[in-house]
Amino acid sequence: MRLADHPDKAAVERLVHDAYSPWIEVVGMRPLPMEADYGALIAAGRVHVTDALDGLIVLVPEDGVLLVENVAVRPDRQGKGLGRALMAYAEEEARRLGLPALRLYTNTKMTANIALYESLGYVETGRMGVEGRSAVMMRKHLIP
Numbered sequence: 001m002r003l004a005d006h007p008d009k010a011a012v013e014r015l016v017h018d019a020y021s022p023w024i025e026v027v028g029m030r031p032l033p034m035e036a037d038y039g040a041l042i043a044a045g046r047v048h049v050t051d052a053l054d055g056l057i058v059l060v061p062e063d064g065v066l067l068v069e070n071v072a073v074r075p076d077r078q079g080k081g082l083g084r085a086l087m088a089y090a091e092e093e094a095r096r097l098g099l100p101a102l103r104l105y106t107n108t109k110m111t112a113n114i115a116l117y118e119s120l121g122y123v124e125t126g127r128m129g130v131e132g133r134s135a136v137m138m139r140k141h142l143i144p
Contacts, residue, residue: 106135
């Protein structure tokens with residue numbers, strides 16, 4: 001894992017597009033990660049990528065929690081444990097930053113993602129509208 005750099009921007013955008021395109025029909029619109037400004041996120045040091053650029057995770061430190069803003073895996077690598085590895089990396093980053101918890105949100109229609117997060121110990125903390133979409137809010141407290 002490494003931080004993405006400006007030369008990675010096109011590959012990051014392509015990865016996000018490829019990973020989230022199948023969800024457009026399910027959600028009824030483009031998922032929020034497809035709308036993000038990856039140039040700004042990369043410049044801010046928020047985008048972490050695998051060395052082969054087949055997966056990424058966007059992490060945003062907040063007060064007392066690390067926000068997992070986006071997890072994307074190249075379609076041909078999905079179902080092989082890379083998403084779980086990215087989420088484990090997020091936990092390592094939270095611990096490194098001294099943050100006791102992680103939070104994330106995902107579309108209520110992305111049931112496979114919700115099931116994955118639950119299997120990793122995330123619990124639903126609520127539901128809310130996010131930019132015209134219905135989101136499940138989830139949180140995981142880290143064991144010290």
